[in-house]
Amino acid sequence: MSSAEEIVSTLTKRDIFQTFVFENFQQASFNYETIHGLAFCVDMIPTIRRVYKTKEDQAEALKRHLTFFNVTPGVCGPIVGVTMALEEGKAQGENIDAGTIQSFKVGLMGPLAGVGDPVMWGTLRPILAALGASLAVKGSWMGPFLFFFAFNAIRLALKWYGLKLGLNRGLALVKDVSGNLLPKLTEGATVLGLFVMGVLVTKWTTINIPLVVSKTQNGGKEVVTTVQTILDELCPGLPALGLTLLMMYLLRKKVNPIILIFALFGVGILGYGLGWLK
Amino acid sequence: MKITIFQLILIFIWSSITGAGSVLDEFQTHRPLIACSITGLILGDPVKGIILGGTLELIALGWMNIGAAQSPDSALASTISTILVIVGSQSIQKGIAIALPVAAAGQVLTVFARTITVAFQHAANRQAEKANFRAIEWLHFSALFVQALRVSIPTTLVAIFVSPTMVQSMLNALPDVVTGGLTVAGGFIVVVGYAMVMNMMSVKYLMPFFYLGFILGGYLKLSLLAFGGVGLIMALVYVQLNPKFSKQPVAAPANSAAVSEDLAEDELED
Numbered sequence: 212m213s214s215a216e217e218i219v220s221t222l223t224k225r226d227i228f229q230t231f232v233f234e235n236f237q238q239a240s241f242n243y244e245t246i247h248g249l250a251f252c253v254d255m256i257p258t259i260r261r262v263y264k265t266k267e268d269q270a271e272a273l274k275r276h277l278t279f280f281n282v283t284p285g286v287c288g289p290i291v292g293v294t295m296a297l298e299e300g301k302a303q304g305e306n307i308d309a310g311t312i313q314s315f316k317v318g319l320m321g322p323l324a325g326v327g328d329p330v331m332w333g334t335l336r337p338i339l340a341a342l343g344a345s346l347a348v349k350g351s352w353m354g355p356f357l358f359f360f361a362f363n364a365i366r367l368a369l370k371w372y373g374l375k376l377g378l379n380r381g382l383a384l385v386k387d388v389s390g391n392l393l394p395k396l397t398e399g400a401t402v403l404g405l406f407v408m409g410v411l412v413t414k415w416t417t418i419n420i421p422l423v424v425s426k427t428q429n430g431g432k433e434v435v436t437t438v439q440t441i442l443d444e445l446c447p448g449l450p451a452l453g454l455t456l457l458m459m460y461l462l463r464k465k466v467n468p469i470i471l472i473f474a475l476f477g478v479g480i481l482g483y484g485l486g487w488l489k
Numbered sequence: 490m491k492i493t494i495f496q497l498i499l500i501f502i503w504s505s506i507t508g509a510g511s512v513l514d515e516f517q518t519h520r521p522l523i524a525c526s527i528t529g530l531i532l533g534d535p536v537k538g539i540i541l542g543g544t545l546e547l548i549a550l551g552w553m554n555i556g557a558a559q560s561p562d563s564a565l566a567s568t569i570s571t572i573l574v575i576v577g578s579q580s581i582q583k584g585i586a587i588a589l590p591v592a593a594a595g596q597v598l599t600v601f602a603r604t605i606t607v608a609f610q611h612a613a614n615r616q617a618e619k620a621n622f623r624a625i626e627w628l629h630f631s632a633l634f635v636q637a638l639r640v641s642i643p644t645t646l647v648a649i650f651v652s653p654t655m656v657q658s659m660l661n662a663l664p665d666v667v668t669g670g671l672t673v674a675g676g677f678i679v680v681v682g683y684a685m686v687m688n689m690m691s692v693k694y695l696m697p698f699f700y701l702g703f704i705l706g707g708y709l710k711l712s713l714l715a716f717g718g719v720g721l722i723m724a725l726v727y728v729q730l731n732p733k734f735s736k737q738p739v740a741a742p743a744n745s746a747a748v749s750e751d752l753a754e755d756e757l758e759d
Contacts, residue, residue, distance in 0.1 A: 243603055472589055
């Protein structure tokens with residue numbers, strides 16, 4: 212296989228920018244059959260229009276990219292970029308067949324979704340949203356502003372530089388992916404994310420169990436011991452931790468989150484009614 | 490308060506944007522933090538909108554689209570609950586209690602919308618045969634309207650028919666044990682969101698960092714930003730010190746070879 216770096220690209224700045232704009236609508240036609248299939252094809256339209264001259268070649272390329280595709284939208288850039296490089300190579304007579312292009316797409320889809328989902332949805336958004344929400348609950352405009360601009364700045368940068376990286380590095384990108392960079396990034400983000408989640412669990416969950424365990428007389432003063440005071444002496448936030456771990460277990464057992472939310476509302480109503488929760 | 494025709498039009502436009510944003514998941518206009526704030530702004534009480542948005546955002550922290558699966562719909566939940574809180578003059582807590590069943594209903598609606606768009610995919614397949622670029626682009630982007638209307642139609646209907654007395658009498662019919670219970674549950678309902686995020690990230694051997702965060706968060710009175718800084722430093726140090734990521738993976742055997750050579754030399758000298 213010859214390196215895509217040797218290929219002189221015929222794509223114009225406008226083609227690349229248009230692809231970048233299209234990338235921001237990656238889920239517009241989300242459908243259960245091909246997920247982002249139609250979107251990926253649209254991403255490739257500026258390239259296909261530029262590099263293929265005959266109707267037959269164009270139709271072949273379009274059909275090739277209408278197939279199943281799914282990756283975290285934030286990290287689709289490198290895949291689109293590499294595929295652009297491959298299509299350009301193919302159009303210029305390099306020995307690249309349709310199967311190679313498909314396997315590149317699918318091959319990159321897995322690892323990038325593996326990084327993209329936990330980093331974008333599992334770490335970046337919850338942290339920025341939590342930060343924004345902490346300002347918003349006090350009624351500050353900074354909350355929504357911070358969340359919106361910080362998240363979108365990072366997301367747009369990922370899309371633009373991901374696309375450029377994929378396109379410029381072409382085939383060479385594959386080495387990066389199998390190398391150290393992505394696992395390093397994922398693992399570092401996981402450490403940060405888990406730590407922050409631990410903080411959130413104890414700081415932002417309110418469970419108060421005023422259930423009285425004992426009443427003792429101490430020097431004429433009545434000391435009331437509740438479940439809550441015992442738990443607080445052990446370690447603050449223990450009920451929240453227990454509940455979180457229970458929810459994780461149930462979610463892994465494929466229990467629908469909406470059912471869990473309603474069940475917790477049930478617990479709240481029952482506990483309040485019995486006077487165990489306040 | 491009464492909603493004017495102008496406000497109604499703005500509500501329709503904004504809820505369409507959140508509906509499109511909800512499927513795109515790019516600009517995050519469908520997140521409660523944004524959707525509630527702007528809806529509040531349109532209705533003339535932005536501060537209430539922001540507070541509701543922040544509160545609902547915390548509950549929705551873990552609502553995310555992974556693979557082909559859908560999360561509860563934060564767009565519809567945000568717009569409708571904001572209208573009920575501001576126009577129906579309800580408390581934030583009651584707004585949250587309304588938002589959750591609406592999110593579940595929105596989830597069902599988006600499943601319908603994503604099934605309808607299969608037809609757009611098939612139409613695009615036919616246009617590809619003719620290499621009709623414009624038609625394919627048009628099919629892709631017009632699918633957004635299905636998702637926009639999914640949110641804007643129910644939202645606008647609620648905005649037209651809601652009246653404070655109606656909402657009030659509906660809520661008054663609820664006994665105290667329910668409203669009090671909902672408020673209590675509102676304090677810890679976020680754990681479902683936490684659990685969803687955790688299940689995504691959780692790698693068994695990294696879980697100590699979660700427990701460290703839990704213990705430090707319980708005992709230290711630092712801001713979340715400071716905790717974020719501590720977490721970032723730990724992440725950097727962890728990656729730097731981890732032998733798994735050392736620059737030359739071949740260095741280890743080479744070193745051990747050198748060590749054994751040294752040992753051999755030592756033995757010779759002895």
